[in-house]
Amino acid sequence: MKQCQLTIPGVVYAGPGSVEKINEVLQREKAQSVLLFTDKAVRGAGLTKRVEEICSAVKLTVIDDLASEPSYQDVERVIDEVSVANIDLVIGVGGGSVMDAAKLASIVIGADYGVRDLLKDPTIAKKYIKSLMIPTTCGTGSEATCNSIVAIPEEQSKQGIVNNCMIPDYVILDAEMIRHLPPKVLAATGVDALAHVVECFTSNKATILSDTYAIEGAKKIFHNIREAYADGDNMDAKTEMLIGAFYGGVAITGSGTTAVHALSYPLGGKYHIAHGVSNAILIAHVMEFNKDACTERLSALCDAVYPEKYAETADSKADYIISEIKDVVAKVHIPTKLDEFGVKKEDLDFLVKAGSQQTRLLVNNCKELSLDDIRYLYEKLF
Numbered sequence: 002m003k004q005c006q007l008t009i010p011g012v013v014y015a016g017p018g019s020v021e022k023i024n025e026v027l028q029r030e031k032a033q034s035v036l037l038f039t040d041k042a043v044r045g046a047g048l049t050k051r052v053e054e055i056c057s058a059v060k061l062t063v064i065d066d067l068a069s070e071p072s073y074q075d076v077e078r079v080i081d082e083v084s085v086a087n088i089d090l091v092i093g094v095g096g097g098s099v100m101d102a103a104k105l106a107s108i109v110i111g112a113d114y115g116v117r118d119l120l121k122d123p124t125i126a127k128k129y130i131k132s133l134m135i136p137t138t139c140g141t142g143s144e145a146t147c148n149s150i151v152a153i154p155e156e157q158s159k160q161g162i163v164n165n166c167m168i169p170d171y172v173i174l175d176a177e178m179i180r181h182l183p184p185k186v187l188a189a190t191g192v193d194a195l196a197h198v199v200e201c202f203t204s205n206k207a208t209i210l211s212d213t214y215a216i217e218g219a220k221k222i223f224h225n226i227r228e229a230y231a232d233g234d235n236m237d238a239k240t241e242m243l244i245g246a247f248y249g250g251v252a253i254t255g256s257g258t259t260a261v262h263a264l265s266y267p268l269g270g271k272y273h274i275a276h277g278v279s280n281a282i283l284i285a286h287v288m289e290f291n292k293d294a295c296t297e298r299l300s301a302l303c304d305a306v307y308p309e310k311y312a313e314t315a316d317s318k319a320d321y322i323i324s325e326i327k328d329v330v331a332k333v334h335i336p337t338k339l340d341e342f343g344v345k346k347e348d349l350d351f352l353v354k355a356g357s358q359q360t361r362l363l364v365n366n367c368k369e370l371s372l373d374d375i376r377y378l379y380e381k382l383f
């Protein structure tokens with residue numbers, strides 16, 4: 002067995018009503034001053050109401066004007082606006098966009114570097130403020146990772162800033178937060194979580210530790226995403242999705258995503274296709290392309306998720322997992338052709354170049370991708 006590592010949040014609370022555990026966190030941290038990150042849609046949906054009520058016992062500063070899938074300049078701007086000194090706790094209540102910004106705030110406020118510097122050298126980061134993450138989507142797993150993803154408008158792409166110190170100190174997984182999640186957002190974020198577990202399990206960096214989380218996450222997501230999408234009142238399915246997405250995040254810290262996420266970044270960066278949607282467009286094509294290099298892994302994933310297929314060959318089990326991925330994407334009604342998002346064939350050169358630069362993730366892919374391979378994959382999307 003090779004040496005391996007997971008980076009795991011300090012305390013994780015889960016279950017209905019666990020948002021009340023904020024009280025416990027405030028006490029444990031002896032917090033006097035809290036900075037709450039959220040966005041207008043999440044706050045407008047009433048999801049921060051209880052958080053704000055509980056935190057009214059201390060000094061509370063709320064930032065809710067954060068853009069979706071923000072650029073590094075957006076994040077720098079909101080962080081610069083915070084003039085409160087001595088913040089004891091940063092809370093993020095929202096999807097990946099909010100949590101990523103809150104995690105960056107926890108390492109940038111009080112530091113002599115900014116987000117821009119972290120893009121060049123993430124190793125300089127140190128944690129200055131403890132953090133608590135409360136996801137309101139069931140996708141990114143950001144509440145469990147050491148990553149923050151920001152858009153780089155001048156490169157029309159996105160980039161991950163990764164440092165272990167960004168791991169949240171506290172997490173609250175309360176499915177009430179996703180009870181009224183719009184189905185479109187559930188679909189996109191749910192397929193993002195699906196991509197995390199499948200990519201982490203087939204990644205070159207997969208380990209015995211990450212596999213456990215990837216497999217348990219995959220069981221939850223494959224068996225519940227269609228139900229959670231079709232029936233918004235199915236809280237059992239939504240709870241499984243929330244936990245599955247969290248497991249996907251944990252798997253990322255030990256393994257890593259691969260070519261699906263790598264090739265998806267330019268689609269988000271230039272065309273502003275939602276992160277989960279761009280992954281949904283790519284995932285089946287990338288897995289079909291990868292299949293001959295990871296048949297055994299896809300087959301093992303099938304054994305875990307669909308044990309009733311045990312008697313079939315590894316090849317047909319790998320095909321079955323890919324067909325289930327396609328079925329999930331179809332059932333949650335995500336369009337899979339790029340022209341539906343205004344992307345033109347003339348943009349292929351840009352996509353190939355920008356996709357090939359995502360080397361942080363491409364090195365994790367079980368099959369090396371040449372420029373021609375990248376072009377072949379993007380061409381499949383038209």
Ligand SMILES: NC(=O)c1ccc[n+]([C@@H]2O[C@H](COP(=O)([O-])OP(=O)(O)OC[C@H]3O[C@@H](n4cnc5c(N)ncnc54)[C@H](O)[C@@H]3O)[C@@H](O)[C@H]2O)c1
Binds near residue numbers: 149179182189
């Ligand atoms: N840090 C990581 O490890 C990691 C991993 C994957 C993706 N990401 C990043 O996360 C971002 C995407 O996050 P996301 O997919 O969670 O979407 P998001 O945070 O951008 O939210 C999508 C939309 O849904 C709204 N919303 C969120 N929760 C809601 C709720 N409960 N009810 C009503 N509306 C709600 C938001 O206001 C927003 O308009 C991207 O920038 C992506 O790159 C980060």
Ligand SMILES: [Zn+2]
Binds near residue numbers: 141196197262276280
């Ligand atoms: Zn993702």
